[in-house]
Amino acid sequence: MRVTRTAKAGTLESNDIFIMVSPSEAEGVTLELQSIVLAQFGRQIRETILRTVAARGVTQISILAQDRGALDYTIEARVETALDRALAEPGVIL
Template sequence: MKITKVAKAGTLESNDILIMVMPNEDGGIELELESIVMKQFGEQIRKVILDKIKAMGVEDITIKAQDKGALDYAIEARVETAVKRAVSE
């Protein structure tokens, strides 16, 4: 799956996450993560995002995530929605 444009999903409300995806001109998967619970759950959030990206078969993507305490299923849903919005049909 190839990302062709910038897209986002989610909000900055409490218990949600804002995911923005864009093509990575340098190739590979790049993730920038900000979270209010980074010390406790930063690695888990990073793992959920990267696992979802890999499961969807996405390559050459930059992901910017701003987390406000979202649960794993919400993170996965936001990533999937942003990716689907960023792919040209």
């Protein structure tokens, strides 16, 4: 599955993560991650995002993630919401 619309979730507040998903030209998932804890948690944040995307069956997507120290449940929630918004029927606002 691929997303056909751009959608966002989250904020740039401390302890939150901002996720923007958008259609991708190429097959696969591209993820650009910025984080204030990149050295310590970059690997784990990346895994959480990719796992959440895969769980929704999305295989073609471009993701920008700007992390301010979010915990895993926040990351999952923000990614899921961004995907919900990107995959919603036209005219439905989530």
